Amino acid sequence: MSDKEKAGKAAAGAALAGVPAEPGAPKADAILSATGVRRAFGGLVAVDVEHVEIQRGTITALIGPNGAGKTTFFNLLTGFDRPSRGSWDFDGRRADRMRSFQVARAGMVRTFQLTKALTRMSVLDNMLIGAADQVGERMWAGLVPRLWRGQEAANRERALVLLERFKLIDKREHYAGELSGGQRKLLEMARALMLEPKMIMLDEPMAGVNPALKQSLLEHIKDLREDGMTVLFVEHDMDMVHEIADWVAVMAAGQLITEGTPDQISADQRVIDAYLGAHHDAAQH
Amino acid sequence: MDWQFVFSQALTQAIGPTMLVYALGAIGLNLQFGYTGLLNFGQAAFAAMGAYGLALSVVAWGLPFWWGILIGLAAAVVMALLLGIPTLRLRADYLAIVTIAAAEIIRRLARATVWSDTTGGSDGMRGFSEPFFELIPWDRDSTWTLLFVSMDNGRLAVDFGIFELQYSYRDTWIMVVGWALVLLICGVMALLVHSPWGRVLKGIREDEEAVRSLGKNVFAFKMQALVFGGIIGAVAGFLFALSRANIQPDTFTTDFTFYFYVVLILGGAARVFGPVLGAALFWFLYNILSQGLGEAIRADVIPPSVLEMTQVGPLVFLLLGLGMVLLLIFRPQGLIGNRKELLFDVR
Ligand SMILES: Nc1ncnc2c1ncn2[C@@H]1O[C@H](COP(=O)(O)OP(=O)(O)OP(=O)(O)O)[C@@H](O)[C@H]1O
Ligand SMILES: [Mg+2]
Numbered sequence: 089m090s091d092k093e094k095a096g097k098a099a100a101g102a103a104l105a106g107v108p109a110e111p112g113a114p115k116a117d118a119i120l121s122a123t124g125v126r127r128a129f130g131g132l133v134a135v136d137v138e139h140v141e142i143q144r145g146t147i148t149a150l151i152g153p154n155g156a157g158k159t160t161f162f163n164l165l166t167g168f169d170r171p172s173r174g175s176w177d178f179d180g181r182r183a184d185r186m187r188s189f190q191v192a193r194a195g196m197v198r199t200f201q202l203t204k205a206l207t208r209m210s211v212l213d214n215m216l217i218g219a220a221d222q223v224g225e226r227m228w229a230g231l232v233p234r235l236w237r238g239q240e241a242a243n244r245e246r247a248l249v250l251l252e253r254f255k256l257i258d259k260r261e262h263y264a265g266e267l268s269g270g271q272r273k274l275l276e277m278a279r280a281l282m283l284e285p286k287m288i289m290l291d292e293p294m295a296g297v298n299p300a301l302k303q304s305l306l307e308h309i310k311d312l313r314e315d316g317m318t319v320l321f322v323e324h325d326m327d328m329v330h331e332i333a334d335w336v337a338v339m340a341a342g343q344l345i346t347e348g349t350p351d352q353i354s355a356d357q358r359v360i361d362a363y364l365g366a367h368h369d370a371a372q373h
Numbered sequence: 374m375d376w377q378f379v380f381s382q383a384l385t386q387a388i389g390p391t392m393l394v395y396a397l398g399a400i401g402l403n404l405q406f407g408y409t410g411l412l413n414f415g416q417a418a419f420a421a422m423g424a425y426g427l428a429l430s431v432v433a434w435g436l437p438f439w440w441g442i443l444i445g446l447a448a449a450v451v452m453a454l455l456l457g458i459p460t461l462r463l464r465a466d467y468l469a470i471v472t473i474a475a476a477e478i479i480r481r482l483a484r485a486t487v488w489s490d491t492t493g494g495s496d497g498m499r500g501f502s503e504p505f506f507e508l509i510p511w512d513r514d515s516t517w518t519l520l521f522v523s524m525d526n527g528r529l530a531v532d533f534g535i536f537e538l539q540y541s542y543r544d545t546w547i548m549v550v551g552w553a554l555v556l557l558i559c560g561v562m563a564l565l566v567h568s569p570w571g572r573v574l575k576g577i578r579e580d581e582e583a584v585r586s587l588g589k590n591v592f593a594f595k596m597q598a599l600v601f602g603g604i605i606g607a608v609a610g611f612l613f614a615l616s617r618a619n620i621q622p623d624t625f626t627t628d629f630t631f632y633f634y635v636v637l638i639l640g641g642a643a644r645v646f647g648p649v650l651g652a653a654l655f656w657f658l659y660n661i662l663s664q665g666l667g668e669a670i671r672a673d674v675i676p677p678s679v680l681e682m683t684q685v686g687p688l689v690f691l692l693l694g695l696g697m698v699l700l701l702i703f704r705p706q707g708l709i710g711n712r713k714e715l716l717f718d719v720r
Binding site: 190198200209226236240280282 | 564565570572573576579586591597
C-alpha cells in the first residue's frame, strides 16, 4: 500500500468515523443527499429510498441482489429516468430537476451496466467526445479549426494519458466496436474520466474484466479517491467491495436496507437475508 | 444505333442540373441520416419549402428574387423546428413518421384548390425564374474555345472526342451555380464533420444516451443537424425549381425523398462526397438505361414483341431497384463508404 493510498484511506475513514451503521445515516460532508426517492414501474416499486447521503471523497459501494433497484437508482440520480417522487442535492445544488446532460455537467458522471461504446468511432474519438466545454462543439466554431485546435490537442494529451493507464493505448486508432466486452468497460470508465467529474458513478465496472486487470482497475479507483473524487459503484463481488470500499450501502427490493463499513456489512444479518431471499419474500406482501 | 450519342447524353445528365438537385438533397440527408442517424423521410418537403418559398415570394407577393431565397430558407428552418421540437426527444422512429406525414401534408396543401389562385393548385407555378437567368454574366451570343471546352452562342460544350457534353444557355448557368453550391456546401460539411461538433453528431448516431451521459445537450445537436440538413434540402428545391422554371406539387412526393436516400446509400453515407458520387452514378445509370433501351427499340435491336417504348420507364426502375438490392448485398457501404463500419452490430 502506497503512502498516498494510506493517506487517502485514512482520510476517508476519518470522514466516516462515527457515522452510525444504519440506513440514511447523515454524513459530515455529503456530496449527494437524496430524500424520498421512489420509482414505480406500473405496480412494481423498483426504488423506494427514504434517505441516503454519500460522503465526499470516499469510495462507496452500492450492493444488493439482482433486481434490487441499483441501476434504476443510478438512472434516477443521473437524470436518465424520472422518479415518481423524491428530491436530491448534488454538490449543494438541487439536482432532481436537471436533465441528464446537466447532471453530467454539474460533475456527476455515470457509466452504464450495459456498456455504451460508440462503436463506429475510434477509441480515441470515444475519449475526446468526453471532454467538457469544447469550443469546437459549437457549430459555427466547428468551421474555424483555429479556434479549437489548441484545446483539442490538450484534450488529446489527456486522453492518451488515460488510455495508457487503462491499457488501451495500443487500441487508440481502432474502432470501439472492435474492443472486447471488458475493454469496452475500461473505455467507458476512461471516457467518463475525460469530464473530470466530482463524482463518478460506476455500474458494475469490473464485470467481465480479467482478474489481473481488475486489480489494476481497483488501484485506479483508489487513485480517483486520492485525487479528491467521490466514487459510487455497484459491485456484486464482496471481496472487491472489501478491498476498496470505505462505505457500503445495501439495497434490496428497492429499499436501502442498511449501510456501514464493509466489515459491519458482512456481519449484518439483514444483508445475508436479503441475498438469500428472506427479505425479498417479506417485501412482496 | 448510336451508342456514342446515348453515352454522351447519359454523361451530360450525370453532371447536369438534375443530378445537382439530387446531390444537394442527399448532402442534407447525409448530415441528418449519415452522420447523426436522424431518419428524415421528408426531405422532399424541405425542397418544397425552398421551391414554393421562392415561387410564392416572387410570383404571388411580387418580392425581389433574393427575398424569395431568404423566405425559402426561413421556411425550411421553421419546418425543421416544428418537426424537431416534438420528436427529437423521442426515439428515432418518431421523427421518421412525423416527417413522412408532414411531407404529404405539405404536398396536399400545395395542390389544394382553396388557394389555387395563389399556388396554382396541382398545376403549380411558373414565372419566378427570370430574375435568376438575368444574372447570367455572359451574353447569349458569346463564343469561345478553351482546350476541349467551348461556348457556342451562349451554350456550353465539352468535347472529349468520342463523346460530347452539351448544355443549353440556361442549363449552363444552373450548373455553374449548382456546382459552386455543391462544392461550397461539401467544403463546409468537411469542416463540420471533422470538428468536435461533427464528432458529437457521430456519437449521437452511435448511442445518444452515452453522449448525454457525457454532458452533451443531444437535443440541441440533433436540432442543428435537422435544421442545417433541411436548409440544404431547400437549396436543392431552389435549384430544382429554377432548372425547370416551374414547380408542381406532385414532384415533391415521398419518392423524391427516397431518391435522395438511394443516392446517399449508393455513394456511401457518412462520407462528404458520397452524395455527389451517388447522384452522378444514379443519374447516369437512369439515363443510360432509359435512353439506351429507347434507342435500342427505335433501332429495332429490341423488337416490340419483347419490349415496347411505354414499358421502358417501369423497366428502368425495376432494374435500378434490382441494382440497389445487389448493391446492398455485395457493397453495402456504397461507392466510397467504409465497409468496416458496417461490420459492427449497432443494436
Ligand atoms: N424499464 C423498466 N420497466 C419495467 N421494470 C423495470 C424497468 N427497469 C427496471 N425494472 C425493474 O426494476 C427492478 C430493479 O431493476 P434494476 O435494473 O434497477 O436492478 P439492479 O439492482 O440494477 O439489478 P442487477 O444487479 O441485476 O443489475 C427490477 O425488478 C426490474 O425488473
Ligand atoms: Mg443493475
